[in-house]
Amino acid sequence: MRSRRIPTRLFLSAAGLAVVLLATPDPLFAQRGPVAPDPGTIRLKTATFDPLVAMPSLPDGLSISEYSPGVRGSYLVQFDSPITAAHRSALENAGAAVKGYVPMMTLEVVMTPASRGKVAGIDGVRWVGVVQPAFKLYPGLERDVADRFTPGDKVALQVSLYPGEDEPGLSQVRGLGARILKVDRGRSFLVAQVEVPAARLQALARIPTVRYIELVYEPMALNDRARFHNGMAAIANDTFSAGIDPSLDGKDEASGFQVKYGHMDTGIYIAHPDFTTADITFEPGADSSDLDNGHGTHTSGSLVGDGGQSSSVPEGAPPGGAAIGPNQWRGMTPQAALHHISFDNLYTDRQMFERESEEGVQISSNSWGWSSGGSSIRDYNTNAAMWDEGVWDADNDVAGLQSLIVFFSA
Incomplete structure (x- = not known):
């Protein structure tokens, strides 16, 4: 690590108030409103639900029941108590790769349908379910794309994929006729900027290891x-x-x-x-x-x-x-x-x-x-x-x- 001298007194100014980014929550998280007091509630940007009470209603073409045998895909695994190192170890022993956390008491994992059956039997697991394609779309993205583009238009999107699972995912993205523009490889996730036909948005969300999809945004000066x-x-x-x-x-x-x-x-x-x-x-x-x-x-x-x-x-x-x-x-x-x-x-x-x-x-x-x-x-x-x-x-x-x-x- 580089040695850096940070002064003990330093006055900083920007064009207004300044905020420091501190934490690393998953972009799937619901960020607005108070945290639900019910520990059985799963909070995503696109849906808030208790899977043992009722699943959210999902659009046609954006829901699946299971992946094909042998296919590695993303799942949510919810526990009935705070998650411990023993829980994570049990998941890994069952063939699940832990990729992130979602409130409440839920982990994102990548595994095969065969491993799903093993994970469901782990002590303390409350529910296991597929990460639905609808959960992967930024709220309002389908509407924005439909309003601004014709089905044949190419749309610039940023697509997050799970680390360690990105090469198969990128290959499937290319298979939709998409062009990979840029790739950012972070420690906890990979982001690819892609150009894809507007009509293939739902197909993009159905790729098993795609994590999240948004428009490519432009920088804007703020005052x-x-x-x-x-x-x-x-x-x-x-x-x-x-x-x-x-x-x-x-x-x-x-x-x-x-x-x-x-x-x-x-x-x-x-x-x-x-x-x-x-x-x-x-x-x-x-x-x-x-x-x-x-x-x-x-x-x-x-x-x-x-x-x-x-x-x-x-x-x-x-x-x-x-x-x-x-x-x-x-x-x-x-x-x-x-x-x-x-x-x-x-x-x-x-x-x-x-x-x-x-x-x-x-x-x-x-x-x-x-x-x-x-x-x-x-x-x-x-x-x-x-x-x-x-x-x-x-x-x-x-x-x-x-x-x-x-x-x-x-």
Whole structure:
């Protein structure tokens, strides 16, 4: 693992509130509403049900009773008590590969129908059932595809597959006439971006080792003025006015000394006067002009701008502002380094944070989110799950865990 010095005091700013991704829930999880108090309830994004009371009603073409003999497919195994290491060991001894957890007290496994019979006999198992094709589709996906595409159109989708089961799955995806565009291999799941005829969506969901299917989303720059509502503006002004501790020759920890950011955005206008002394590097192919947007110049300036143009800001701006002093509007950490990746690089999520890790980045600053049809995606999805994995291991190619502090605007 790389040795990284993280300062004990560090002020961070994005285009608004920042949130840190902490956990790694499965994208199949139901993320909204309180957790059901009934331990017999299984909570998926697409359905909430107690399998011993009633199964959900499923669309035609998106339900199956069992896989063909010898075929490895995905199942849900629910227990009647909290899951233990002994339960997992019993599943593995029965030929089931454990792939994930679903509330309540349910594991995702991959196995054959023959193993299903053995698993059903394990002490403490409450229910065993196939992961239905309908469970694998992001809510509303069929409707969105039908509204936006004709049956013969090619649709760009991101398809999650179970690790260790991905090669047979990808082969079956290709068999539907799909083209594999990109593949992200995480530790806990694999995500393939594919182009497939719209008419084959249900067939894609019926592939036994496909885990989840969503549209391929586009990055969207995000803005808000939360810093003025939560008091951050006043805190920042005090920090700027205090300046950098002269006894440390401008290298105190609050200035960002020995800190390196990763920055994904529209681009950076590197010729801006506030970047005269900034230590900014660019990913090959990244936009160093940002002339079409300006958002990336704004967010990178909030981090590492030197404030040389502070005197050009009119008095009273932003609202409630006083007279402008020298360097008052410098970035939060002007001594920090920054490595920029542009939307134009067309990287997958894992490619983004792996490149940041390879560049020695400690903090990934992101004032953007994923969008579909011009609207931001606000639900937890596969993209968010991949970033959550990157928090604790940002580079699978390096031994050990390569940690990364990740901020996204809220």
